[in-house]
Amino acid sequence: MATNTTAVQAKVAKPVAAPGPWREAFGRLIRNKLAIVGLILVILLLFCGIFGPFIAPWPYQVQDLAAVQANGNRPLPPLSPNHILGTDQLGRDLLSRLLDGARISITVAFVVQAVIIFIGVPVGALAGWFGGRTDNALMRLTDVIYAFPDILFIILLSVAFRDTVVGQSLDGLLLVFIAIGLVGWVTVARLTRGQMLALKETEFVEAARAIGVSDRKIVTRHLLPNGMGPIIVAITLGIPVAILAEATLAYIGIGVQPPRASWGSLISEGQKFIRSEPHLVVFPAVFIALALIGFTFLGDGLRDALDPKLKGKQ
Amino acid sequence: MITYIGRRFLWIIPVLFTVSIITFFLMHAVPGGPWDREKHLPKGTQDRLNAQYGLDQPLYIQYINWAGAFVQGDFGPSYRYQDRRVNDIVADGFWVTFQLGVMAFILSVAVGIPLGIFAALGHNRGPDYLATSVSIIGIATPVFVLAILMIVFFSVNLGWFPTGGWKGPQYWVLPTIALAGFSIAIIARYTRASMLEVTRKDFIRTAQSKGLRNQAVVTRHMIRNALIPVVTILGPTLAFLVTGSFIIERIFGILGIGQFYITSISTRDYSLLMAMTMLYAFAVAFLNVVVDVLYAYIDPRIRYS
Numbered sequence: 001m002a003t004n005t006t007a008v009q010a011k012v013a014k015p016v017a018a019p020g021p022w023r024e025a026f027g028r029l030i031r032n033k034l035a036i037v038g039l040i041l042v043i044l045l046l047f048c049g050i051f052g053p054f055i056a057p058w059p060y061q062v063q064d065l066a067a068v069q070a071n072g073n074r075p076l077p078p079l080s081p082n083h084i085l086g087t088d089q090l091g092r093d094l095l096s097r098l099l100d101g102a103r104i105s106i107t108v109a110f111v112v113q114a115v116i117i118f119i120g121v122p123v124g125a126l127a128g129w130f131g132g133r134t135d136n137a138l139m140r141l142t143d144v145i146y147a148f149p150d151i152l153f154i155i156l157l158s159v160a161f162r163d164t165v166v167g168q169s170l171d172g173l174l175l176v177f178i179a180i181g182l183v184g185w186v187t188v189a190r191l192t193r194g195q196m197l198a199l200k201e202t203e204f205v206e207a208a209r210a211i212g213v214s215d216r217k218i219v220t221r222h223l224l225p226n227g228m229g230p231i232i233v234a235i236t237l238g239i240p241v242a243i244l245a246e247a248t249l250a251y252i253g254i255g256v257q258p259p260r261a262s263w264g265s266l267i268s269e270g271q272k273f274i275r276s277e278p279h280l281v282v283f284p285a286v287f288i289a290l291a292l293i294g295f296t297f298l299g300d301g302l303r304d305a306l307d308p309k310l311k312g313k314q
Numbered sequence: 315m316i317t318y319i320g321r322r323f324l325w326i327i328p329v330l331f332t333v334s335i336i337t338f339f340l341m342h343a344v345p346g347g348p349w350d351r352e353k354h355l356p357k358g359t360q361d362r363l364n365a366q367y368g369l370d371q372p373l374y375i376q377y378i379n380w381a382g383a384f385v386q387g388d389f390g391p392s393y394r395y396q397d398r399r400v401n402d403i404v405a406d407g408f409w410v411t412f413q414l415g416v417m418a419f420i421l422s423v424a425v426g427i428p429l430g431i432f433a434a435l436g437h438n439r440g441p442d443y444l445a446t447s448v449s450i451i452g453i454a455t456p457v458f459v460l461a462i463l464m465i466v467f468f469s470v471n472l473g474w475f476p477t478g479g480w481k482g483p484q485y486w487v488l489p490t491i492a493l494a495g496f497s498i499a500i501i502a503r504y505t506r507a508s509m510l511e512v513t514r515k516d517f518i519r520t521a522q523s524k525g526l527r528n529q530a531v532v533t534r535h536m537i538r539n540a541l542i543p544v545v546t547i548l549g550p551t552l553a554f555l556v557t558g559s560f561i562i563e564r565i566f567g568i569l570g571i572g573q574f575y576i577t578s579i580s581t582r583d584y585s586l587l588m589a590m591t592m593l594y595a596f597a598v599a600f601l602n603v604v605v606d607v608l609y610a611y612i613d614p615r616i617r618y619s
Contacts, residue, residue, distance in 0.1 A: 143325070144332045146602070149557050149594035152575060156337070156587075159579050160344040244456055248561065251458050252576060267459060274466055281462060289454035296453055 025229075028305040035301020041294025049106035052099030057082070060100040061259035064091035075277045086279050088269060092259075094280065098287055101263040104256060105243050105291055107170070108177060112242035113235050115181025120188030121224070121231065127189070128196025129219055139193070142186045154179040154245070158254050173246075173262075176255040180245050184238060191234050195227030229306035237299035240292040247288055263288045315610070322603045326596070333595045334384075334588065338377050341579075341587055348393030348582045367391065380588060390585030394577070400589045404571055408593075410480055411563070411570030415556035417490045422497035422551060427544065429498070430505025431537060437510060445502060452499025457558070461492040461565045478567035489566045493559055497551045504547055508540040515539070542613045549605030553598040 029035050048055075058064070067076055067083070068091035076087040078094075085094040127138040157179040161167045167175045199205060200223070208218050249255045250264030261269070263284040270280025347369070349360045364370040368379055383390055389400035433445030455463075468488060469477040479485050512518065513536065521531045560572030571590065578587040 140328075143599075144329050144336075147326075147329045147595045147599040148333055148336075149591060149598065151557070151560070152579075152591055152594060153337075155576060155579055156340055156344075160340055163345060240453075247456055248458065251456075252561065252564070264456075264458075267462070271462055274462060275470065278466070281459070285455070285459045285463075288456060288459070292454045293450060296450075 025305040029301050032301045032304060034297045035305070038294050038297025038299075038301055041290050042298050045102055045291050045294060046106055048099050048102035050103075052103050056093070056096035056099045057084070058093035058096040060092065060096045060261070062092065062096075064093065067091055075273055075280060077277065078279050078283075085283055086277070088266075088280060089273065094266075094283060097261055097266060098263070098283060101261060101266060101284065101287065102291075104173060104260070104262040105246070107173065108180070108242050108246045109239040109295070111174070111177040112181045112184065112246075113238060115178055116185045116188050116238060117235065119181070120185035121192050123185070124189040124192025124194075125196055125219055125224065128193035128200065129215070129223070131197075135193070138189070142189055145183065145186050148183060150183045151245075151248075153183055154249065155254055157182070158249070171260045172255055172257040176246060176249055177242075180242050184242065187238070188231060188234055191230055192227065195230060196223055199223045199227055230303075233299060233303040233306060236295060236302055239295040239299070243288070243291055243295070318610070319607050322606060326599045326603065329599050330592060330595055334381065334592060335377070337588060337591045338380065339373065341582075341584060342373055342376075344579075344582065346582055348584065350582070367393070380585070384588070384592070389589040392583055392586050394581045394583040394586065400585045403574065403586060404589055404593065407569060407571035407574070410568060411556065411559055411572050414480075414486075414489060414493065414559050414562070414568065414570060415552070417486060418493040418497065418555045418559070419552050421490055421494040422501055422555070423548070425494075426498045426501025427505050427541070429502040430507075430544075431509055431540075433502065433506040434509030434513065434540075435532065437513075442506075445506065449499040449502045449506075452495045452502075455495060457492060457496060458561055458565060460495045461488070461562060464488050464492055465565070478565075480566075480568045480570075489562050489568060492565075493555060493562045497555060500547065501544065501551065505540065505544050508543045509536060512536050512540045542609070545605060545609050545612065549601040553601045556597055557594045 029039075053059075064076075064083070064087060067080070068074070068087060068089065071080075073089070075089045076083050076091070078084065078086045080086055083093050083095070085098070087093055088097070123138050123142070127135040154176070158167075158175055161175055162172075164175075166178065169175070170177075196219075205218060205222055208222055213221075246255065246262060247264030247267075250262040251268045253265070253268065256262045256265055258265075266284040267281050267288075270277070270284065274281050347360075347364075349355050349363055355363075361370070368376060371379075380390060387401075389404065392398050392400050392403055395403065429445045429448060433442045436442050465477050465488065468474045475488050476485050480489075518531060518535055521535050522528075526535075559570065560575040562568070563570045563572040571593075574583075574586055574590055577583070578590060
């Protein structure tokens with residue numbers, strides 16, 4: 001313990017953003033080949049999602065009926081003129097629709113995780129910090145949410161609020177995002193609580209408390225930043241789960257409303273032509289796979305980078 | 315330990331109670347009712363049906379009626395299939411869904427764990443890359459994609475297995491593999507990581523330096539210790555397989571209870587939906603407790619207060 005109180009106070013009151021551990025972690029991340037593969041895939045996906053509509057050869061809903069009719073009313077195969085990945089049976093350009101699907105998937109990734117952070121972190125922080133009855137009540141709440149059959153609950157919410165303002169936002173997607181987030185925050189809440197409990201007993205927190213830092217500041221300035229690593233990892237690894245959930249729901253016809261199509265609904269539409277036009281299923285499946293692999297590798301890499309103790313643990 | 319087990323199992327009751335309340339009121343918040351069909355029923359008929367089924371009463375009364383019957387094992391009448399009780403519908407499909415889930419679970423464990431061990435023992439060599447590739451494919455392929463591709467290859471092109479149905483062992487193969495794919499990947503990943511963790515432990519070095527045969531070190535020390543954390547994901551895995559089979563049932567045309575998952579919501583078949591929710595919630599909560607207890611039992615280092 002430092003004997004000079006003012007020195008301690010100066011240190012605590014003005015927490016300089018320590019570049020050390022984060023820069024080290026970044027160094028470990030970029031030395032990890034799989035993580036780099038993941039990072040590249042994620043950047044590509046972000047690029048497609050953000051700039052997709054500008055680089056897409058066609059708007060996603062435009063039907064090139066003439067081309068389809070010329071092909072005997074069948075979907076165009078890949079490498080057709082004007083349609084590099086072919087079209088569906090209505091003459092809509094598959095590449096353009098896949099790029100729009102990328103936009104949906106990155107929106108899933110971020111909106112769902114935002115909902116999860118927004119609920120999970122405060123609940124976990126409150127439970128871990130106050131302990132006792134608060135902790136008990138909040139953790140029992142997570143038990144209930146945990147026991148909920150996820151998909152059933154998501155479907156129920158999606159149907160229940162379909163006709164409300166939320167249900168109509170973002171082509172019917174916002175509601176699905178919120179529903180996925182509402183069943184998914186439990187892991188982050190438990191993790192945050194665990195981090196809180198562990199860090200609460202550390203000396204630097206004791207020091208902060210001794211010089212009279214308020215509870216709120218201890219939580220927001222000391223506990224959360226220090227416990228951030230595992231939470232970031234959990235959130236990154238939660239992204240593929242959310243993307244998969246959205247694709248599955250779209251596949252069974254819940255969520256995104258036509259003419260927009262997520263990768264899941266593209267597969268569901270293409271399934272009818274699987275024998276003659278397998279590309280209608282294969283390309284969306286490849287896009288889903290690359291997105292899932294990208295975020296999974298990046299998440300694994302982040303875990304190894306942020307917590308060297310856990311290296312190798314997947 | 316006994317009190318701990320008892321407390322954990324008793325805790326399932328309030329969890330189920332809360333789940334039932336949330337679902338019940340959420341479900342009745344959904345616009346429309348069980349009588350909205352393709353053929354519009356006259357108002358008088360709807361009122362009479364509502365009165366007959368007690369749907370004209372205040373919601374909390376309806377809930378109490380439902381809960382009272384449910385506790386006695388009566389899941390109520392189905393509104394969609396009006397000549398049938400929900401109990402019969404559930405009983406008919408339950409075993410198929412259960413069988414599918416359990417077979418997929420056994421397959422996941424029987425393939426996933428050896429795959430993970432195999433990968434860890436050949437760390438950064440051929441076996442590791444092979445096993446890791448398998449698990450990447452499993453993680454990157456959604457269940458429905460796997461199912462579609464398998465039907466195309468093995469049923470349509472090769473004609474090895476039927477495309478759908480549930481009439482005998484040859485019908486079981488594809489749905490079980492399709493359902494298990496993702497879990498195999500997860501279990502293999504987890505086992506591999508856990509094995510690698512154990513490999514670095516001091517007691518392994520001790521075992522090796524006292525001259526124990528390599529095989530004994532692996533089987534008696536490494537695998538036994540590495541599998542302890544793997545047990546924690548088995549409960550969620552089984553729950554995922556039993557509750558997640560609806561999409562497989564849909565693709566393969568299997569008449570389990572999974573199909574009612576979605577139809578009960580879209581047809582507002584309240585009692586069927588409640589029964590499905592309670593059944594799944596019970597399965598998830600129960601399996602979690604079983605795993606926690608099992609965990610405490612096989613690893614004496616874990617002490618519960």
